[in-house]
Amino acid sequence: MRHGVILAGGGGTRLWPASRRARPKQLLRLLGGGETLLAATYRRALRVADRALVVTAAEQADAVAPELGASAEVLAEPVGRNTAAAIGLAAVHLAASDLDAVLAILPSDHHIADEDGFAAAAGRAFALAEERRAIVAIGARPTRPETGFGYLELGDEIGAGARAVRRFVEKPAADAAAAMVAGGHHMWNTGITFARADRLLADIARHLPATHAALMQIARDSGVAAELYPSMPSISIDHGVLEHVTDLVCVPGDFGWNDVGSWSALAEIAPPGPDGNVCVGQVIATGGASGNIAVADPGHLIAIIGVDDLVVVQAGDAVLVVPRSRAQEVREVVAALGRAALDRFL
Amino acid sequence: MRHGVILAGGGGTRLWPASRRARPKQLLRLLGGGETLLAATYRRALRVADRALVVTAAEQADAVAPELGASAEVLAEPVGRNTAAAIGLAAVHLAASDLDAVLAILPSDHHIADEDGFAAAAGRAFALAEERRAIVAIGARPTRPETGFGYLELGDEIGAGARAVRRFVEKPAADAAAAMVAGGHHMWNTGITFARADRLLADIARHLPATHAALMQIARDSGVAAELYPSMPSISIDHGVLEHVTDLVCVPGDFGWNDVGSWSALAEIAPPGPDGNVCVGQVIATGGASGNIAVADPGHLIAIIGVDDLVVVQAGDAVLVVPRSRAQEVREVVAALGRAALDRFL
Secondary structure (H helix, E strand, O other), rough: EEEEEEOOOOOOOOOOOOOOOOOOOHHOOOOOOOOOOHHHHHHHHHOOOOOEEEEEEEEEEEHHHHHHOOOEEEEEOOOOHHHHHHHHHHHHHHHHHOOOOOOEEEEEOOEEEHHHHHHHHHHHHHHHHHOEEEEEEEEEEEOOOOOOEEEEEEEEEEEOOOOEEEEEEEOOOHHHHHHHHHOOOEEEEEEEEEEEEEHHHHHHHHHHHHHHHHHHHHHHHHHHHHHHHHHOOOOOOOOHHHHOOOOOEEEEEOEEOOOOOHHHHHHHOOOOOOOOOOOEEEEEEOOOOOOOEEOOOOOOOEEOOOOOEEEEEEEEEEEEEEEEEHHHHHHHHHHHHHHHHHHHHO | EEEEEEEEOOOOOOOOOOEEEEOHHHOOOOOOOOOOOHHHHHHHHHHHHOOOEEEEEHHHHHHHHHHHOOOOEEEOOOOHHHHHHHHHHHHHHHHHHHOEEEEEEEEEOOOOOOOHHHHHHHHHHHHHHHOOOOOOEEEEOOOOOOOOOOOEEEEEOOOOOOOEEEEEEOOHHHHHHHHHHHHHHHEEEEEEEEEEHHHHHHHHHHHHHHHHHHHHHHOOOOOHHHHHHHHHHOOOHHHHHHHHHHOEEEEOOOEEEOOOOOOOHHHHHOOOOOOOOEEEEEEEEEEOEOOEOOOOOOOEEEEEEOEOEEEEEOOOOOOEEEEEEHHHHHHHHHHEEEEEEEHHHO
């Protein structure tokens, strides 16, 4: 059976002040009044899979549940131990009742513009995972020399719409990233991954044996999860497993994938208005203000006068103002808030 | 007896979004947790006068009262009809019980840095009003070619620390304002004015006879105020009376007077921090942000990264971002809010 496995345990404050410890990115309504990124992921999962399972941290389970359907199954990790553990937990859980479980692993904090395109790529990837027992990574054509992503070096074609992966390049230096973007032989790894549960568990057993052993114990007795989880290595599925897989397959997916890694990315997924500003919520722009990204909570108002190319975000009790080109530096504010004992704003 | 007459009926949204219809400028705590501009004015009034009377609009009376002492006397105008009516109302009211009433007329939405200097100037002005029956305007040395103020052209010296006023120049053009600043013979009219009540009423009778007649009727029967007030001309004391007074006296007062006419004025009354930003409330500035004016409500946070010379204000449900040099353009936002049916933000 085809299962969506939605990874919803992330924290992250790259979209501070909207994203906070208590309201991680996947719970944001990035485009205003619509659904959260998580709810959209859940909806897309049920479009391509028979069932959907959400893996989250125990402390986030209450916040996650309202974004899902009533029949949603939620697996709560006692503590977050990165994606290898979360995916492994889902795999042992699903394999226990479905020997032929195939997983679509879906990060919950990405934006996808073209859902038909996503469904088509997912169909190909499920088939490859089922028929070839492959681990299939969905790739996205790189559009900028992003140093925060993993890149997949493409090899031979494997049937229609699929390529072998020659090499996995995690978080390259800027010059290497630029070369890969220019060369045209690499795809960004979106983190959307398809594989049979038994295939995944075999690779986890091989490359992360301690994790595998702990997962097997938890599969036999879920009561030991709280005790075993903290001792599992905190490692990503990319770094812990995928980088070591020699027969990885890539399905390039051209469906408007965006990880919304900073406020500047909002301009890629929300069109600017006639005045050239991207506005989410109630915004008044006068005095020739142009090229700005302005985001206000419902019921709030942002007025910008004569400023250009700024990010202005009002969320709850905090306001952020930063040039679009420097939106990544919100991390420094987050760090400063910790140092300044203002962590109630985190 | 010396009476402070505090004019607290103003609306005004030049400090939007902090100032709103329901919270005019005189009710702002501009420097954070301290007193409101009105409370500070009341305190200063009682320092120089025997009693203080507050004139406000009926709809603002409830908001005004908490800023005053328990013994404060409040006169509520049925509707606001500008300063000539408000001052006239105070004059007839005080003259009815004190034939020798001398008034210190004090706008309630100004900031005064040097209260000893203010008290010294007030002492001279009271004496001139009492001894010479003069109308005395407190002048402030102009520091920029402000076109929104009235200017007093100085004539001969009249005793120590007082000058005759040759001419009254209301809201000059920019080049005329620049010439007056450069010439050194003009003072800004602060609006702080001293006169005997009977002298004021005589001048109102002469220059605004309809206003005077209405005030006399109200003095005899306060019950007719609601009926008569709306028919009184809405005119300022400057335009309606002071411009026509040929024996006006100016006491130059060098006490850090500031009318806080826009957010950019905040930099004149609040010192910048070590990072070069003027911050009221909780502000985090990183990435070299400098020269900014940032104002946040208590319990809120503004984070500015790598931006220069901006005004960033969070007040209630609204945020304003504008270059310091264009802070006057907040009027256009206020106008746009009316047009866009967003007047709940006004």
